[in-house]
Amino acid sequence: PAANPNHPHNIPTTTGATNGPANGNGTSRLDGIRVALVDDHDDVRHILALSLEELGAHVSPVSSGKALVERCTKDTFDIALIDIHMPETNGIATLRELRRRDVGVPALAVTADITATTSQECTTAGFAGMLAKPFRVADLVAAIQPLVAKRMAHTDNVPKAPEALPPSKASHDDDAATPLYSDLVSLSPRLAKAAVQFVVHLGDDIERLRMAARTEDTTTLRETAHRLKGAGGINGYFCVSEVAAELEKSIICRDFDATKRHVAQIGKLHIRMVHGLETNGGPHGNL
Numbered sequence: 442p443a444a445n446p447n448h449p450h451n452i453p454t455t456t457g458a459t460n461g462p463a464n465g466n467g468t469s470r471l472d473g474i475r476v477a478l479v480d481d482h483d484d485v486r487h488i489l490a491l492s493l494e495e496l497g498a499h500v501s502p503v504s505s506g507k508a509l510v511e512r513c514t515k516d517t518f519d520i521a522l523i524d525i526h527m528p529e530t531n532g533i534a535t536l537r538e539l540r541r542r543d544v545g546v547p548a549l550a551v552t553a554d555i556t557a558t559t560s561q562e563c564t565t566a567g568f569a570g571m572l573a574k575p576f577r578v579a580d581l582v583a584a585i586q587p588l589v590a591k592r593m594a595h596t597d598n599v600p601k602a603p604e605a606l607p608p609s610k611a612s613h614d615d616d617a618a619t620p621l622y623s624d625l626v627s628l629s630p631r632l633a634k635a636a637v638q639f640v641v642h643l644g645d646d647i648e649r650l651r652m653a654a655r656t657e658d659t660t661t662l663r664e665t666a667h668r669l670k671g672a673g674g675i676n677g678y679f680c681v682s683e684v685a686a687e688l689e690k691s692i693i694c695r696d697f698d699a700t701k702r703h704v705a706q707i708g709k710l711h712i713r714m715v716h717g718l719e720t721n722g723g724p725h726g727n728l
Contacts, residue, residue, distance in 0.1 A: 623677030
């Protein structure tokens with residue numbers, strides 16, 4: 442990833458692509474790379490760990506900053522992926538504690554808050570790079586590779602992972618008859634099954650959002666929108682992340698008419714995602 446001139450100290454920042462195939466040239470593998478991962482959302486943590494494992498990495502996932510500190514103090518890792526916004530101990534405090542304990546593992550900040558302030562805080566804390574939510578598997582690998590280059594240099598003839606299915610050409614079409622497939626379908630059966638679970642759980646999230654929109658429950662709305670913004674892309678449904686990002690903006694502005702429209706739009710996408718599952722997961726794979 443290139444350094445962003447708008448960020449203090451030019452901390453390398455990888456942002457998710459919003460158009461085109463997820464992995465145009467095939468996603469490079471991460472064979473043998475030891476990854477410590479922390480994210481407080483179970484579904485996001487699960488799919489991140491699964492994606493990295495499918496690319497050959499050895500992953501130790503935990504759900505809190507405190508648990509990550511304990512894991513990294515006891516074991517050796519090539520890189521730590523740290524979610525910034527977590528309850529109790531956030532990502533900034535987590536890395537500061539690691540450095541206080543003389544744990545020098547390279548750290549990648551994972552956050553939806555790509556601002557100059559956050560960038561400066563991450564740089565000061567010692568992060569080597571930032572990965573912006575939402576992102577795809579290819580974006581994740583692109584952010585990791587420069588930080589583990591020396592470790593990967595010892596691996597000869599590393600193969601490429603298979604290319605992922607490009608996003609539906611009509612990903613934002615409201616036509617419920619147009620199936621919508623996950624980018625993960627062609628990567629591996631395990632990832633495809635994880636995408637199915639995302640679709641199943643999304644139905645519950647939509648009902649939660651609808652009820653919260655009716656009652657103007659901003660806490661539930663923001664928490665759910667923020668989680669979907671990250672989970673959609675990594676589960677291969679980048680269009681869900683895009684709409685969830687717009688939903689989050691409308692909630693912050695307390696524009697509840699726009700909030701209801703965005704919730705309805707996610708509902709329409711969900712119908713098409715279910716249709717995609719019913720048509721056997723897309724042309725490149727079975728679910």
